[in-house]
Amino acid sequence: MGQGLSCAASQEHGLFTAVQFGDLEILEAVLERDSSLLHQTTAYDRQSVLHIAAANGQIEILSMLLDRSLNPDLLNRHKQTPLMLAAMHGKIACVEKLLEAGANVLMFDSLNGRTCLHYAAYYGHSNCLKAILSAAQSSPVAVSWGYARFVNIRDGRGATPLHLAARQRRPDCVHILLDNGALVCASTGGYGYPGSTPLHLAARGGSLDCIRELLAWGADRLQRDASGRIPYMVAFKHKHGACAALLNPSSAEPLVWPSPLKFISELDEDAKLLLERALMEANKEREKSILKGTVYSYPSPSHSDVGIDDDISEASDTELCCICFEQVCTIEVQDCSHQMCAHCTLALCCHNKPNPTTASLTPPVCPFCRSSIARLAVAKSKGFDEADLEVGDVSSSKLRRSRRSRNFSEGSSSFKGLSAVGTLGKMGGRGSGRIAADNEWVDKL
Structure with missing residues (x-):
């Protein structure tokens, strides 16, 4: 009998070792001798072969185990x-395979009451999080359950x-x-x-990058x-000086992702990245001034030194923003096809204040x-009308200048009062909505 127990223990050890190191041949040989070993778990942690395969990224073995109808939601000692x-x-490949097999994302462990979403966020695996x-x-x-509720799901603490x-x-x-809708001001x-x-x-x-993201939202x-x-x-207590400088209520307000953009039904992903980059660049300029201890004024599109080519050729005049005449047009409004730079687009979306009677924002x-x-x-x-122009065509330069002048004249009166400097200054009032760059009180946008 003792020899029989020793043989069984040896088979189990061989099974778990094969799974851990991805030896598919040994695993199949062990299971062929005794298929019941598929449901065995380790002695202390109660880890199943599926747990071991997932933790070690053994996607081939994981796929084979799932093909044998093994429950993707098996629990170990800690209900993980x-x-x-x-x-x-x-292990992104294993995450995707388990999700494809129908793994439940709403399972909670018994250690801290956390879900797989908590695990991905805690350990910083952004691909798994996505x-x-x-x-x-x-x-x-x-x-x-509701998607927004899932994004803001709380653990046991x-x-x-x-x-x-x-x-x-x-x-x-x-x-x-x-x-994805996480609440930026939620309390623990x-x-x-x-x-x-x-x-x-x-x-x-002491994470400056995390603070930047949170302030921008x-x-x-x-x-x-x-x-x-x-x-x-x-931040001050934990001696994170740079973080404390950005978080100091007496320093200039950060620029914030504008709420009116929520009214835009289809915000192209590439366009969104351009807008976010423009916002973060403006905030970094603000940070430089704060960390140097100088008086800060909000950067305007016409004076931003980020992403501007001082040697823009006459051939690219048609791409210049007709609002600031400095930045290259990167954003296009559809379906009218008018173009602006990312900084002016942000300024435009932050221009309208909430309606005090309805407490709602008007779409830009x-x-x-x-x-x-x-x-x-x-x-x-x-543009399509320029595609057939030859490179050395003299009329092409005149056409570009003409289109630039016409585009600006069309919008000059309707865009009256929306100056680049003034509007970006207003954008800064959306953080806590209490302290402005010049220490004056401003309204929230």
């Missing part, structure tokens, strides 16, 4: 699923995935979560200090935790033709 372990270790969010968006979770990503210095994950329960927002936790961890620098501390005090309109903006896309570098 194979999907949680794959997300923890960043895969889980994409699966949740198209699964019954979105119907029964009241922390959302955004809280964990901010605390662990994961700016890429912070950006993805905010882009018992995680960290009670009442902490993601901004408090980013300040505690409207995080309130004056929101207090349960102990009455604002994020600035947290094209400054040239006054039509409602339904979609933004990346601007075409060359």
Whole structure:
């Protein structure tokens, strides 16, 4: 009998070793001798072969096990699923395979009451985070539970995935979560200090990149935790000087992703990236002034030194923004096809204040033709009417100048009062909405 037990233990050890190191031949040989070993677990942690395969990224073995109708939601000692372990270790192929097999994204472990989304955010695996969010968006979770609720799901200590990503210095994950509807000012329960927002936790961890992302999405620098501390005090206490400088309520307000863009039904992904980049560049200019201890004034598109080519040739005059005449046009309004640079587009979308009677924002309109903006896309570098012009054609230069003048004259009167400097200054009032660059009180946008 003792020999029989020893033989069984040896087979189990061979099984788990084969799974861990991806030896498919040995695994198949072991299972051929005794197929019941497929349901064995390790002695202490109760890890199944599916857990081991997922944690070690053994996609071939994982696929074979799932093809044998093994439950993708098996639990180990801590009620962790194979999907949680794959997300923890960043094994994207295994994450995708488990999601394809129908793994439940709403399972909670018994350690901290966390889901696979918490694991991906905590350990900073942005590709796994995207895969889980994409699966949740198209699964019954979105119907029964609600996608927005899933993005802001809390663990056993009241922390959302955004809280964990901010605390662990994961700016890429912070950006993805905010882009998918994570609440930027949500407070924790018992995680960290009670009442902490993601901004408090980013300040505690000293992550400038996370702080930039959170501020750009409207995080309130004056929101207090349960102990009455604002994020600035947290950063100062933990000796994160640069973070404290950006979070200091007396410093200039950051520029914030404008709410009116929510009215645009189809925001082209490439166009969105251009707008986000323009906003972050403007904030970095602000940061340089703050960290140098100088008086800050909001950068205007006409004076921004980022992305401007001083040697723009006459042949590209038609691509210059007809509002600032400095930046190259990168954004196109559809269906009217008028073009602007990313900085002026942001200024346009921040121009309208909320209606005090309805407390709602009015959708932005094209400054040239006054039509409602339904979609933004990346601007075409060359119009169809110019495609047939020869390179050395003398008339081409005149045509470009003519189109530039005509485009500007069309919108000059309708765009009256929306100066580049003034509008970008207004954009700065959307952070906490209390302190402006010149220390005057401003309204929230």
